[in-house]
Amino acid sequence: MVSWPLEILKAIGLAAVIFTFLAVVAAMFGVLLERKIGGWIQSRLGPKHVGPQGLFQTLADTLKLLQKEHIQPRAADRAIFNAAPLIVAVAGLMSWVVIPFGTLGERVLVVRDLNIGIVFFAGMASMTVIGILAGGWSSNNKYSLLGGLRSASQMVSYELPLGMALVAVAMEAGTLSTVGIVRAQDGWFGSFVFRQFPAFVIFLIAATAEVNRVPFDLPEAESELVAGYFSEYTGMRFALFQLGEYGEMFAMAAMTATLFFGGWKGPILPPLVWFLLKMYVVVFFLMWVRWTYPRYRLDQLLNLSWKVLLPAGLVWILITGYRITF
Amino acid sequence: MQLGLVHFLILSALLFCLGLYAVLTRRNAVAILMGIELMLNAANINLVAFNKYVAPAALNGHVFALIVITLAACEAGVGLALVLSAYRNLETVHVDEINVMKW
Amino acid sequence: MGQLAAFIVLSIVTLAAAVVVVGSGNIVRSALSLIPTFLGITGIYILLQAEFVAGIQVLIYAGAITVLILFVIMLTEHGSGVRFRQVNEQVPLGMIVAGALAAFLIATFVTTAWPTSSGALPQYTASGVGTTFMTNMVLVFEATSLVLLVALIGAIVIARRER
Numbered sequence: 001m002v003s004w005p006l007e008i009l010k011a012i013g014l015a016a017v018i019f020t021f022l023a024v025v026a027a028m029f030g031v032l033l034e035r036k037i038g039g040w041i042q043s044r045l046g047p048k049h050v051g052p053q054g055l056f057q058t059l060a061d062t063l064k065l066l067q068k069e070h071i072q073p074r075a076a077d078r079a080i081f082n083a084a085p086l087i088v089a090v091a092g093l094m095s096w097v098v099i100p101f102g103t104l105g106e107r108v109l110v111v112r113d114l115n116i117g118i119v120f121f122a123g124m125a126s127m128t129v130i131g132i133l134a135g136g137w138s139s140n141n142k143y144s145l146l147g148g149l150r151s152a153s154q155m156v157s158y159e160l161p162l163g164m165a166l167v168a169v170a171m172e173a174g175t176l177s178t179v180g181i182v183r184a185q186d187g188w189f190g191s192f193v194f195r196q197f198p199a200f201v202i203f204l205i206a207a208t209a210e211v212n213r214v215p216f217d218l219p220e221a222e223s224e225l226v227a228g229y230f231s232e233y234t235g236m237r238f239a240l241f242q243l244g245e246y247g248e249m250f251a252m253a254a255m256t257a258t259l260f261f262g263g264w265k266g267p268i269l270p271p272l273v274w275f276l277l278k279m280y281v282v283v284f285f286l287m288w289v290r291w292t293y294p295r296y297r298l299d300q301l302l303n304l305s306w307k308v309l310l311p312a313g314l315v316w317i318l319i320t321g322y323r324i325t326f
Numbered sequence: 327m328q329l330g331l332v333h334f335l336i337l338s339a340l341l342f343c344l345g346l347y348a349v350l351t352r353r354n355a356v357a358i359l360m361g362i363e364l365m366l367n368a369a370n371i372n373l374v375a376f377n378k379y380v381a382p383a384a385l386n387g388h389v390f391a392l393i394v395i396t397l398a399a400c401e402a403g404v405g406l407a408l409v410l411s412a413y414r415n416l417e418t419v420h421v422d423e424i425n426v427m428k429w
Numbered sequence: 430m431g432q433l434a435a436f437i438v439l440s441i442v443t444l445a446a447a448v449v450v451v452g453s454g455n456i457v458r459s460a461l462s463l464i465p466t467f468l469g470i471t472g473i474y475i476l477l478q479a480e481f482v483a484g485i486q487v488l489i490y491a492g493a494i495t496v497l498i499l500f501v502i503m504l505t506e507h508g509s510g511v512r513f514r515q516v517n518e519q520v521p522l523g524m525i526v527a528g529a530l531a532a533f534l535i536a537t538f539v540t541t542a543w544p545t546s547s548g549a550l551p552q553y554t555a556s557g558v559g560t561t562f563m564t565n566m567v568l569v570f571e572a573t574s575l576v577l578l579v580a581l582i583g584a585i586v587i588a589r590r591e592r
Contacts, residue, residue: 004431116555119485119488120484122488123484123488123492124487126487126488126491126493127464127487127491127492130464133496133499133500134499137499145503152496152500153500155496156493156496159492163488176555329433329436330545331545333436334436334477335534337440337444339534339538341443341444342531342534343528343531344527346523347523347524348450348451350522350523350526351519351520351523351524352516352517353515353516354456356456356460356505357456357459360459360460360463361451363490364447367490371474374474374479377477377479377550378478379543379545380543380545380546382546382550384565385551385557386561386565388482388554388561391482392485392558393569395482395486396573396577397576398489398494399489399493399494400576400580401580402494402497402498403584404580404583404587406500406501406584407584407588408587409501409505410505410587410588411587413504413505420513422517
């Protein structure tokens with residue numbers, strides 16, 4: 001078998017293409033979108049001066065971050081301090097491996113259609129927290145450490161409802177593969193957003209918490225913790241944290257589109273356009289929530305997860321099991 | 327050389343002994359738990375490897391590995407709760423200093 | 430060939446990280462090294478065509494147990510614990526015992542004639558595992574869930590602060 005070096009090269013090539021696409025489309029365009037929508041919701045203009053309508057604002061910001069000095073606290077744990085942003089960025093981008101973007105003829109555009117797709121996705125989502133915890137601890141700063149610990153408790157708690165929602169969807173579709181789940185949704189009312197509405201609600205709430213967005217942005221609450229786990233990070237490493245966060249957020253939005261809105265399926269328009277449309281609707285929803293609602297308290301946050309979402313998820317799994325068996 | 331059962335068994339033996347070493351020599355209860363996790367992982371590698379090379383017809387090895395993972399999660403949860411409780415009461419997590427039961 | 434190369438790389442990653450877990454004086458580094466160890470083992474599972482076990486390994490071990498361990502470390506010991514002596518007086522003894530056991534195990538493994546079978550695993554093991562859980566192993570499954578419940582309650586009761 002001589003094919004494996006070729007396979008590895010192909011995988012590296014694909015990864016480079018996808019990651020570049022993500023870094024540009026998801027993170028850079030995402031930041032711009034975030035600021036524009038924020039401006040629109042709060043009746044201001046948002047970025048306006050760099051390029052037409054402020055289109056190149058993020059590009060300028062990225063260039064600025066790239067040139068900035070890398071400052072490292074003297075008492076920081078050097079190796080871990082430098083590795084933490086990489087863990088977050090890589091885990092955030094790895095989630096994209098299993099997301100099907102659309103179809104091209106007979107071929108499904110997906111990096112790898114793993115037959116454990118959604119388990120892999122949940123695993124990658126849970127890897128982010130380690131990077132955050134490591135970054136928070138290694139900065140040797142009490143705000144960072146507190147932010148890291150908060151983030152760990154929050155993300156570990158919300159992984160469970162997320163998993164419950166995924167289990168319900170997998171039961172309904174009869175497969176763990178993301179492509180299989182999209183194939184299982186036929187027609188308008190075949191979308192799982194109708195057949196699995198409670199799972200959809202649970203997934204969306206848990207996903208918002210999992211990517212640390214308002215109203216669950218406790219790990220980086222500016223007013224309490226300076227900036228949480230990345231207080232001490234500057235320059236490119238800070239940008240990597242941001243990239244990971246936006247990559248993860250877009251991955252969650254893409255996963256919502258895949259699991260509940262029928263992925264690439266839709267009439268007239270090409271599949272890729274449909275997929276992006278659905279993804280950006282979810283992204284818009286997340287941003288809308290962010291600029292509209294205040295932040296939860298930590299105890300409220302944990303109560304919501306353990307006392308509401310988790311039991312609801314378990315009950316819904318029971319109901320789904322009953323429905324598909326009888 | 328073909329990849330065979332023995333390779334996986336050797337890997338798991340080495341991993342198991344590393345875990346054992348941690349359990350025998352570490353003072354910190356959390357580090358001992360980490361050693362136990364390594365040992366459980368070594369056992370899991372064995373289960374899955376035997377499943378593939380010795381009895382591929384049934385998936386019992388995978389099932390047992392999953393059960394071991396579940397029980398490892400239970401063990402970590404309860405063990406770490408005990409560590410926290412001990413730290414709260416005795417202000418140490420070093421197992422050679424937790425000796426209030428030994429008079 | 431490719432499989433053997435992958436196995437060697439994964440073993441090196443796993444064992445090197447495990448050595449850091451066992452030997453590092455900084456307990457946070459130990460805990461963080463668990464992640465490459467577990468991910469290396471995940472790769473081993475994928476080599477063994479146990480993709481569902483591999484997925485669960487990432488989710489539970491790398492994602493949950495390691496976080497739990499890190500969390501407890503940060504709540505105790507005031508961080509890295511480098512100010513404390515991390516090993517007891519049994520280091521030479523432990524080395525001898527662990528080394529002897531390793532030598533013994535490896536010698537046994539190499540000399541034993543394993544009754545290997547050349548059959549192939551089912552193509553898609555996740556559904557097979559589910560079926561096995563629900564048919565042949567249903568009692569084990571129920572017992573495991575009971576243990577899980579007891580552990581959940583026990584952990585909450587133990588870790589709760591007395592009021």
